[in-house]
Amino acid sequence: MGSIVEDLKSRLGPEKVSTDEATLAWHAVDQAPVLDYQQPAAVVFAESAEDVQAVIRSCSHHAVAVVARGAGTGVSGGAHATRNSVVLSLERMNRILDLNPDDETAVVEPGVVNAVLNEAAAVHGLMFAPDPASFRMSTIGGNVATNAGGLRCAKYGVTRDSVLALDVVLADGSLIHTGHQTFKGVAGYDLTGLFVGSEGTLGIVVGVTVRLKYLPREVHTIAAFYPDFRRAASGVLAVGRARVQPAIMELLDGGTLAQLDSLHGSDLSSRGRSLLLIQTDGFGAGAEADVVRAVLAAGGAVVTTEASAEAEQLVELRRSSRGVEVDDEYRVGEDVAVPRSRLVDYVAALEVMAAAHSVNLKVVAHAGDGNLHPTFWIDRLDDAVDKEAMNRLNLALDASIATALEMGGTITGEHGVGQYKLRWLGLEQAEPVRELQRRIKQLFDPAGILNPGKAI
Structure with a gap:
């Protein structure tokens, strides 16, 4: 693989190309379980759109796969390296190119950290609404x-709802601009929406124009x-029936x-x-909160009026509720979504399947939009793999997916398919739909070099 490495160094300079073992290992995986560890040939640290174009042209010439990577916080294996691939790190492309408070938009490079954009927007009384736990x-x-989604999805939607335009490097190295600077725009097919959520399989995003929202x-x-998780899930529906729209509706179980x-x-x-954590925001936040408290208390909850310091602590604890563990073969955090009307049924089913397969379970949920994160795990036996326990874990995972789909849900609400969830994709999407997606992939990436084996 020396030819691709030397070509990259020639095009970008040796300081942007690394073959150091520690660097390769660090950039080879994200935070998802590793099904089959593969070491990349090199890691390239792009600093501009031109750098990305040079990488794509080099990899296209050498028929080498490219795996784009940001901070590596994904949990579905979308940034796992494939064998002898080039991992294209975009973390150095971290400039906020424009922030227009009157238009309520920002233009950023892909390596800008979510919190950094929010800090810059807050100066103008604005925010970037998507707020994943990471x-x-x-x-x-x-x-x-x-x-990606996050806690505020209940009111503000997911990332796609906040993206207006993209700059994308295609598989041939060309650079295109999709979308518009305006909030409305319906000219042609929605290519911007197509690229959002495509997990680097159709092109490499090098610029993002986002719509900002008002900071409450x-x-x-x-x-x-609540005394149990099911009654807490019922509280979610009660708030909905009261026709109040919280910004955050989060469920945490006893575990x-x-x-x-x-x-x-x-x-x-x-x-x-069990804890149902609800946050209202905006000028009507107080009135909405009064309605929510009354509704939840009528449903048997012990409702507290939190001081601001504790309120912030509760939100921060929820953001860190995945704990300190990293998903691996012994512990898997799921990302299913069901219609909100089936939340109670699905939670009950999760408890039954965990008991049936003798696995541990804890659940948190973005209850406002029916997106649950059940985590199943088994205890390790020293360094040995307990094949019987692993089989029970996988049976529980399969059951959780099948049950969600039976209830009209989806295998992934916000984490993406990546590599890990490919085994279940066919259960949700019929073959004609999958064939259409393969044809779209073929159109954008005929040589199949962009993040192969992911998403579809």
Whole structure:
């Protein structure tokens, strides 16, 4: 593979190309379980759109796969390297190119960290609405690649709802611009929407124009503690029937509360076996919060009026509720979504399947849009792989997917298909639909060099 490495160094300069073993290993995987570790041939640190074009042209010439990568915070294996591929790191492309408070838009490079954009927007009373749990580390390019969501999805939607335009390097090295600077625009096919969530399989995003939202001047947080998770899920529907639109509606089960207490020294478990955390925002936040409190209390919840300091702590604890573990073959965090009306049914089914397969379970959920993150795990036996336990874990995972689909749900609400969820994609999408996607992939990437084996 010396030819591709030397060609890259010639085109970009040796300081942007690394074959160091530690660098290769670090950039070979994201935070998803590793099904089959593959070492890349090189890692390239692009600093401009021209650098990305040079990488793509080199890889096209040598028929070498390209895996684009931001901060590596994905959890579906979308940034896992393929054998002898080139990992294209976009983390150095981290400039905010424009922030227009009157138009309420920003233009950023893909390596801009979500939190950094929000800090810049906050000066003008604005925010970038998508807020994945990894917002302090994840990049806007990664948010776009996976169509990331977050806690505020209940009110503000996912990344696609905040992207107006993209600059994209295609598989032949050409650079195109899609979309528009305006909030409205319906000329031609929506190529911007197509690229969002495509996980680097159709092109490499090198510029993003995003729509900003108003930073709420008032925020009210309501914590409702329940004796069990199912009744907490019923509280979500009760709030919906009251026709109140919270910005955040998050569910945490007893296992999650116990883990957070252990990690952070909180006392959540002593207050209930499940927590429904709701946040209203905007000028009507107080009035909406009053309605929410009354509705939840009528449903049997112990409802608290949190002081601002504790409200912020509760939101931060929820953001870190995946815990300190990283997903691996023994522990898998899922990302299914079901219609909100089936939340209670699905939670009940999860508890049954965990017991049936003798695996551990904890659940958090973006309950406002029916997106659940059940985590199944089995205990390790020293360094040996317990094949019987692994089989039980996989049976539970398969059951969780099948049940979600039976209820009209999806195999992934916000993390993407990546590499890990390909095994279930055919259960959700019929073959004619998958064939159309393969034909789109062939049109954009005829040589198949862009993140092969991912997403479709």
